[in-house]
Amino acid sequence: MRFSKSLIPTLKETPAEAEVVSHRLLLRAGFIRKLTAGIYTYLPLGLAAIRKVEQIVREEMTRAGAQELLMPMVQPADLWHETGRYKKYGPELLRFVDRHDRESCLGPTHEEVITDLARREIRSYRDLPMNLYQIQTKFRDEIRPRFGLMRGREFIMKDAYSFDVDDSTAEESYQCMYDAYKRIFTRCGLEYRPVEADSGTIGGSFSHEFMVLADTGEDTLVICSGCDYAANSEKAVVAAPGRDESPMLPLEKMETPGKRKVSAVCEFMGISPKELVKTMVYKAGEEAVAVLVRGDREVQEVKLKNFLGVVDVEMLDDKDVFAATGVPTGYLGPVGIKVKLLVDNEVAAMCNFVVGANEKNHHLKNVNMGRDFEPFGVADLRQITVDDPCPVCGGVLTMKEGIEVGHVFKLGTGYSKAMNAVFQDSDGQDKPMVMGCYGIGVSRIVAAAIEQNHDENGMIFPMPLAPMQVIVLNLGLKNEQITGAAEALYRDLEEKGIDVLLDDRDERPGSKFKDADLLGIPLRLTVGKRLTQDGVIELRSRRDGKVEELAPQQVVARVRELIEAAMING
Amino acid sequence: MRFSKSLIPTLKETPAEAEVVSHRLLLRAGFIRKLTAGIYTYLPLGLAAIRKVEQIVREEMTRAGAQELLMPMVQPADLWHETGRYKKYGPELLRFVDRHDRESCLGPTHEEVITDLARREIRSYRDLPMNLYQIQTKFRDEIRPRFGLMRGREFIMKDAYSFDVDDSTAEESYQCMYDAYKRIFTRCGLEYRPVEADSGTIGGSFSHEFMVLADTGEDTLVICSGCDYAANSEKAVVAAPGRDESPMLPLEKMETPGKRKVSAVCEFMGISPKELVKTMVYKAGEEAVAVLVRGDREVQEVKLKNFLGVVDVEMLDDKDVFAATGVPTGYLGPVGIKVKLLVDNEVAAMCNFVVGANEKNHHLKNVNMGRDFEPFGVADLRQITVDDPCPVCGGVLTMKEGIEVGHVFKLGTGYSKAMNAVFQDSDGQDKPMVMGCYGIGVSRIVAAAIEQNHDENGMIFPMPLAPMQVIVLNLGLKNEQITGAAEALYRDLEEKGIDVLLDDRDERPGSKFKDADLLGIPLRLTVGKRLTQDGVIELRSRRDGKVEELAPQQVVARVRELIEAAMING
Structure with a gap:
């Protein structure tokens, strides 16, 4: 795309409203704009980054055998009454009546809707296992929405739901999603950690969160240095100490x-x-x-x-x-x-x-x-500390901050029993389906990636999530040779299917360099005086600042090489 | 995808709730399921058809120079008060208060939100023209939602908004969208007609609707057989007759x-x-x-x-x-x-x-x-009839039924003046931006395509919109040669990037043939006894029933040839 024709409203000032670095940078780089509390418009580059996440998620969900569908955002309250969550969910569930006075709500999650679908469409053990997912806009009426895309009220989520005949196959479905999630976050180019987690209002017996490690994370993780144990500190079990058997003294x-x-x-x-x-x-x-x-x-x-x-x-x-x-x-x-x-x-x-x-x-x-x-x-009612031993091996614990980007739950039969979602098993008996549910915060991943990858000059996108992989700076709009080379490069890169932004604005070179850094585009090509003087185009890596000088005809091949090397196969 | 592992719940019975053919067939073919009045879940094949439409829309919007963004579904009432539409819109605008008692609504359209964005981000004539679009879920609280995806409450829409410096460039933007829409509907493989239309609650000075011709359409079109005139009958001008100058008789x-x-x-x-x-x-x-x-x-x-x-x-x-x-x-x-x-x-x-x-x-x-x-x-207050002359050339009119799938509006400065969306022109003066807006009913297109393309056995998808392009019937699950050939075909077609459904269910051939017809998949490959007896795979076209007998090694090339021939470049 051409910078001059695109809505990329970069800001020089840091907006006062933004508390964390991803929020600040998403606003400054013109990726998002606030409509109202916790509700954002995704501008073209912000949406492009989200689409990169969605594509990775979709490919890995398909590879894991899940099927994509799309459920509604507006849900009838009836279903929520069936599970008792209409009462239990609290004010984050936005409720309203429609023009016919029917109680409705905006979907914060879709267990009720999918269970309703399953009980109507799944009849037999032969239809199971089944895993259904969607990528969809959710609404949770957070009391204090904050941190931009980190904790908004309206956000994009991938939610998947698995249905199985029994606990043991449900366990396999859970493991399959757990493995898919590892591939997804690895392919996103994020440093992350799966941890044992609390199940929260979703309910269920067992769950893991996938945490992107970042100092600004709202969650605290406990990680054992001696074994594999890792847990959200909300959940981390504190080993019960032995009883002090000293003689009791008088009160x-x-x-x-x-x-x-x-x-x-x-x-x-x-x-x-x-x-x-x-x-x-x-x-x-x-x-x-x-x-x-x-x-x-x-x-x-x-x-x-x-x-x-x-x-x-x-x-x-x-x-x-x-x-x-x-x-x-x-x-x-x-x-x-x-x-x-x-x-x-x-x-x-x-x-x-x-x-x-x-x-x-x-x-x-x-x-x-x-x-x-x-x-x-x-x-066990207290917060674990670094002084506590690992509850598994007794080893030394460390604590890190993390951002929850994914969550997998073993739900069991809570929802299927409440809503009578049964199937006929091979023995002819009706049994409740055993469920799991699996969420990924698609829009939050973009924020988390920035929290983990930035410097004082702006974002540093991992290549797999970069809305644009390359930026071409034309530093000589009025110079025929420079403009010709920049335009040719832009055309050639686009033809190869590379996401490229051509900075063809009538701006000073300093502004162009600053914006290229701010936008976090992994590779920068500078076409300017060095071309007319030395026949050289400069290729610079945003992450490590390394510069290569290339002849124009070398550029496309070298860029493709670097992009391929930076893509991760999970 | 494999039929046996997919949620494609085909029905033998016609659901009582469905009044029109697209609704009946979408339910019977397992493309959609109703959640509540006017609100549907898109099952995997239904979603796949929608994605085909989205992809065509996206490509043509990009080609027309429009930029994709994504606006929120929940909107603050404040903006709607600014344009006066909070009062004027009527009960189709679903209103509610959030947990902090802020008046909000579910977006039925996004003129207010985009104009708010434009007034904040567009400063200068140098930023114009600009055309921003999104593909997004809309909600309109229809009093009588009906006909499945034809008139739902929640639906997927592409909405675009153009901003220009004056009427003449706004006219160019309008024409550019008009042309893009023609390419879009042509590429979708639909028989359609652009007609002059009423502007409705969106307001503005001038508009065209794009109508898919189908007997079940809710709109009536007036088409001149003598000239280019075509209009929605709501809008079609009736030429005023000359006055009868007979002498007045006594009352x-x-x-x-x-x-x-x-x-x-x-x-x-x-x-x-x-x-x-x-x-x-x-x-x-x-x-x-x-x-x-x-x-x-x-x-x-x-x-x-x-x-x-x-x-x-x-x-x-x-x-x-x-x-x-x-x-x-x-x-x-x-x-x-x-x-x-x-x-x-x-x-x-x-x-x-x-x-x-x-x-x-x-x-x-x-x-x-x-x-x-x-x-x-x-x-002029009456409905036009076929007896009326064409208001342009005086020629003979005909009437047809149509389904509105697109609508382009010249909005002028109504919204920009109401919301003070001004830019600084080259003469230094602040002027209101001249706007246009452009909608496409993405989910409705799928229904309209079915209304126009079906027979007594089911849907007949135009190739460009077909969720699956080919279905392979394995009619010998227990026969190694048949199953081997069917599986190989499935693998080879998938590898070539063809959307293929393998019917590997343990069902009678009759059921498989019936479902293949019902699903409307353009090409059907039958792998059965004819293979073991005569070394032949049967290729049948859903639309015209034409059958070709092919040797296994010819199939992939022939299928690719037929798909390419059936795709339309607009």
Whole structure:
């Protein structure tokens, strides 16, 4: 395409609204424009990058035996009532009534629709396994959409759904998608990591996320340096410690005037936070729940949600804590507490610890579970840390930030049972189909690629995702030889099926160099004075800055060679 | 693809819900399934047909210099308030509030969004002309969605928008799209006709529709056999006749007991319907309006809407006519009528005609406009007929049914002025951009192609739109030679980039032949007993039933030859 005829509105200034680098660069490079909160128009280059991702996804889904279809964005609420998710999904599910007052919603995901299709069209075990996917625009009414394409409200997703006769073939379908995902992210040219993950509102028994490693990622990954273990820290299991069998000392009440924070209490009492247990109060559904964790630990809310089987938990503020417990924050403790009490594994193994006395300005010393209080439940409820051992091999853990770009779920029969999606098995019996579901954030991959590949001058696209593979700079619009060579090069590259942008704008060379860097196009060809003086065209790699000087007739072959070398076969 | 592994749920029965042939066949052939009223899932073959249309559209839009982008489906109401369409559009615009109570809507079209983009990104005359398009899912909350993909609520559309510095270049942009559309529909293999059209709710000064000719079309086209004139009958101008200059006779009141219908009054009075004038009453906005047309004519409601400048008109029922006029239906007339009165050109030229007397059981004779009543307005308000002369050359008209698959509009500056989308012209002045907009019903094209191309056995796809170009029937699953040959053929055809479906199902030959016909795949290869007996594979053309017997090694070359011959270059 010709820069002069294209809508590539590059910006010199960094837009104030953008918080992360991909968002800033996507705006500055003219790839996207915001329409309203969390909703973007993909301009020509932004769309071209998305199409590159889609093509890779499509090829690998086909190779994995999945069939492409396309489901609607507007869905009837009836189906969501059948699975109970109409109530459960929360306000991210955008609901409305149509002109005939029928309850409807904008699809944030398509388990209900695909299960409805499966129960109507799949009759027999002979039709299974089946894997159906689509690449489609989704809508989730995020409360705080942010980071551009990283967490928008409207976004492009590939979602696939597998149907199997039993757990064992469902496992094979899962593994097949897991392998396809590895090929997809490898072919995209991304540094990524599959990790064990929480299943969230999709439900199901087991899942993996595919994480692009980048400092700006919203997720924290736990990776073992000794074995293959890798997990989202939301999910990472903390090994339960052995019980401290020291003799129990007599319970003591201490005056701790004005000492509300862990640090203040520890300093005042001359103890370490490891000897103190804090009591955190959450709202879970309509109920208040207290959780005990060691003074230096944090509650992992996803673990808490899963333990309680609720969609969301929220930490109570001081006022609501007082309303629920009758105790001012800072002096809460398990002994005699009025709300449901959960205890982290680590605390359950402790002996003679300090807690709040449920009385202003007082704490209790030498507290012991069993003797002094009885919990409602004991579980792994805290956030893992780098000090914890790997739950598989006991090795040393490291933590990295990641961006979730893919997620595979073993759903089991939750949806098929709720919606009566059965097939007739070879034994003549009706059985629920065993399902899996598999998502890829297509538009998010473009953002993640930029988060992982950029420098101070702009994006650095991996070749497989680059909307344009080559940019040709014409630095002598009025010079016949230069313009002739640039135009010939543009034509020849296009003819070879290479995605090429010709910068034929009436702009200073400095602007052209700056924009070429900003756009992140992997290869840059400069046609300027060096051609008229030395017969040379300059080929520069965006990633490493390496420059080659080529005779005009060498250029196309060399560019093709470099592109082929940079494409990855998975 | 392999039939046995694909979701192609063909039906033997015709689904009761389907009224038109394309709807019936799309369901029977397993191309689509209904999710809810007017909303369909595109199954693999249905989606493949849509992708064929998209590819042709994309290639021709690129060739015409248009750039592809992708705009959101969810749009903020603010923009629609700016153009006044939030009020004007009616209930087809699906409106809702998001979780933050922001008024939003599902995009039925994107004039507002693209004009907003243009005003922010286009600064100078040097940026123009520009033509931006997208292929995207639209939603229009049709009151009576029907006919499957012909008139759904959710559908896939290509919409393009052009921006120009003045009327003359806008005219060139319009012509460029007009030509691109001709290439697109020609390449699709459709018999179509561009016709002059009404601009509807999009607004603007001038437009053409591209109509696929088919008996089941919802639109009626008027085509001149003497010149190039062709128009949607909604729009077709009726030439005003010369005035009848006979002397006016004295007005007479006649008793016409119980004679309410045109035919009854004419019979009773011994006159022709051409001597009688009927009075039709409509609701236009909040107002009742009466329209006079000759007894044998029909009011053209689109002409009426345009004359009145309202979004919609609706004929009143007897009760509401009485409420508005105080006269029972059947005896209405212009003399002394209490509502706004419009007169069709033809009636304005008549002399001494018969009308209702605005009194039960009475009519008036020898009525004359000007002497007996004064109209609010006189205009071309009736439906054209085959008896009317061509408004351009006076030649003989014919009428055909058509399906609208494309529409091009000259919008002018309506949107750019309302939204202040200005550019700086070469004279330094800010001027509103001159716009055009151009739609293609991508999913509707698939339905229209079927309406135009089918027989009693199923669809007959034009090669360019066929989701699969060839079907290979393996009629000897247990015979090694037959299965080997069928599999080899399948592999060889796929390798050549041909879209091929292998019917490897364990079904009787009769079922396979039936399904091959139903799916409308242009070429069928039968691998069966004739191979083992005579070394022959049968190649049959779906459209004309012509059969060729080929040796296995001839098949691929012959198939390629036939496909190439059937593709159209536009």
